Amino acid sequence: MEKLLNRITCGNCVALLRKTKEPFADLIFADPPFNIGYKYDKYHDKVKKKNYIAWTKDWMTVCKKVLKPHGSFYIAIGDEYSANVKIIADELGLFMRNWIIWHYTFGQRTKKKFARSHTHIFYFVNDKDKFTFNDHAVRTPSDRQLIYNDRRANPAGKMPDDVWSHFPRICGTFRHRRNWHPCHMPESLLARIIRVSSDEGDWVLDPFSGSGTTAVVAAKLKKKYTGIELSGEYTRESRKRIQNCKNLPVEGEGPREWTDYMDRELKWLYHENNVPTGQLSVEEHKLALFTAKFNSIMANEENHFTPNEIMKRLIRLRKSGKLGPLHQKKVRTSKAKSS
Ligand SMILES: C[S@@+](CC[C@H](N)C(=O)[O-])C[C@H]1O[C@@H](n2cnc3c(N)ncnc32)[C@H](O)[C@@H]1O
Secondary structure, three states, X not given: OHHHOOEEEEOOHHHXXXXXXXXXXXXXXXXXXXXXXXXXXXXXXXXXXXXXXXXHHHHHHHHHHHEEEEEEEEEXXXXXXXXXXHHHHHHHOOEEEEEEEEEOOOOOOOOOOOOOOEEEEEEEEOOOOOOOOOHHHOOEOOHHHHOOOOXXXXXXXXXXXXXXXOOOOOOOOOOOOOOOOOOOOOHHHHHHHHHHHOOOOOEEEEOOOOOOHHHHHHHHOOOEEEEEEOOHHHHHHHHHHHHOOOOOOOOOOOOOOXXXXXXXXXXXXXXXXXXXXXXXXXXXXXXXXXXXHHHHHOHHHOOOOOHHHHHHHHHHHHHXXXXXXXXXXXXXXXXXHHO
């Protein structure tokens, strides 16, 4: 077991975990191949349905075996086998706390059906009453705080919904794309799971490590980790990724680079919004709403800006003369009204 600690091991997760004598994982995140024909270098992702279901039962069983009594177990899965995963989990005695939908933009293009833009993420625990859930670590600003400036709002923010929409899928052109692996998760999504479901010193296991996202984020958040990956190449590359990640922030959360494109979008939104900078700077809720709109436009850019940052950018644009005057709304005079 100690051999697996703080490393990504190349091998078959079922065989390796089966040998383990005692439960060691406080948190497991599993993102197996979905059996939809993805091109991995070693694994063949299109097997008979009944074989895939039997294999799913095998790996879920060994994962359950290594999960500590108060541990949490997250599984990402596509539409095709989500029902099977839920049934197997029930048979294994896992308790479902959430059936999360990760809704992403840049889904795959389709012509003859609606484009798929989501993945299921199951959140199970071993013990329905005892588990780690650090709500304070993942709360987000509420509409009451952001938009309505409502004093009744909880200052700690609100719990995110079970539909997760602001984690982009890592597409081919994205800055954080690792071209040596065909499909990997955004670090920020893993960070939410690891923060909420593990404590300091806890041990995080990913049996399908892929590009090493879970291990990298666990290392960045100072947790123990174990990754298991079938492919030698993915293992080698993800080990390099871990070595190079020391002292780096979670991708999508660190200081962000501001681009000319963002300036153009900000300027466009400013004119569309038609609220002068002077007013935005004194009316907090208007700035919050403006920021929320900008962040939703930028959702695919893996960024999330604060009202303060947005205000600074607007002022900079205005000082450089690039913002331009707002379109004046026609004010109806009483004379005009009476005529
Ligand atoms: C969907 S990917 C995981 C991606 C990962 N979540 C990430 O963010 O990089 C699934 C991975 O499981 C690996 N794999 C398939 N069968 C395996 C097995 N029996 N044991 C370990 N890894 C396996 C594949 O090679 C592939 O890299």
